[in-house]
Amino acid sequence: MPYRLHRHPRARRLRLRIERDGALVVTAPKRLRQGEIDRFVKAQEGWIARVRERLARAREGRDPALSGMRPAGIDLPAIAERWRVVYGAGETESPERLLRLPAEEATHATARRLQQWLKQRARRTLAPRVVELADVHGFEFQGLSFRNQRSRWGSCSSMGNLSLNAKLLFCSPEACRYVLIHELVHLEHPNHSPRFWQRVAELCPDYRQRVRELKTVWNRLPDWVTV
Ligand SMILES: [Zn+2]
Structure with missing residues (x-):
């Protein structure tokens, strides 16, 4: 699953955010290994899909x-x-x-x-x-x-x-x-x-x-x- 990665010197843990257009943004501590980030994102796939679906429904409901x-x-x-x-x-x-x-x-x-x-x-x-x-x-x-x-x-x-x-x-x-x-x-x-x-x-x-x-x-x- 593609995502945009922000390395943050003060980040203590991984955080995921879904932008308005559905893009996934991951904030990670500076030294966390790529493999761990990928595993974390994979484990959150269900949540990501639910948020994207909710976003899409809200946008479809607009005039x-x-x-x-x-x-x-x-x-x-x-x-x-x-x-x-x-x-x-x-x-x-x-x-x-x-x-x-x-x-x-x-x-x-x-x-x-x-x-x-x-x-x-x-x-x-x-x-x-x-x-x-x-x-x-x-x-x-x-x-x-x-x-x-x-x-x-x-x-x-x-x-x-x-x-x-x-x-x-x-x-x-x-x-x-x-x-x-x-x-x-x-x-x-x-x-x-x-x-x-x-x-x-x-x-x-x-x-x-x-x-x-x-x-x-x-x-x-x-x-x-x-x-
Ligand atoms: Zn306040």
């Missing part, structure tokens, strides 16, 4: 009009918005939720424009929510930025700067709220200690369900968000 590199629309459940996308001259955005993008551009240029647009949309719609949640529950943060991170929903620095993933717009409103709460609570507890989770549970009693839900969102994202 083709929304999931490709040049989508005809964008569905943003977190803020209950549905946008239409047309390809013509210039870039404009109408109040009727119609986004017009240049038609002649290469696919990747279009994807980058859409990613920029997503960040802007996240800033306009989620920033006020963060401010409101902070006000209501007494959190103080320094700065707030929106990015397009590959593997995390948000982060909170020791200086009190919050960074949120623009992909949150693809989550349910409840899951999105949970992530905002999670990062705000880090302002009080800069760790994942029992007290941190206790505070999260006070503000978001169903957080366990949201954590599970968030794991499934990655597999359903449109292609243009993740290139």
Whole structure:
């Protein structure tokens, strides 16, 4: 079974990861013998097949009009918005939720424009929510930025700067709220200690369900968000 191997000086044991496109990535301690790695991968074949199957099912379940590199629309459940996308001259955005993008551009240029647009949309719609949640529950943060991170929903620095993933717009409103709460609570507890989770549970009693839900969102994202 083919795989991509990363040798890591600090890795203590073998780890497997399946990428969104189904590729297998193996992280191994620096000096582990190739034969041992191959044996380990072989022993995990059942798990690898199950994950790949789950990924494929999630991708098949996506709406083709929304999931490709040049989508005809964008569905943003977190803020209950549905946008239409047309390809013509210039870039404009109408109040009727119609986004017009240049038609002649290469696919990747279009994807980058859409990613920029997503960040802007996240800033306009989620920033006020963060401010409101902070006000209501007494959190103080320094700065707030929106990015397009590959593997995390948000982060909170020791200086009190919050960074949120623009992909949150693809989550349910409840899951999105949970992530905002999670990062705000880090302002009080800069760790994942029992007290941190206790505070999260006070503000978001169903957080366990949201954590599970968030794991499934990655597999359903449109292609243009993740290139
Ligand atoms: Zn955290």
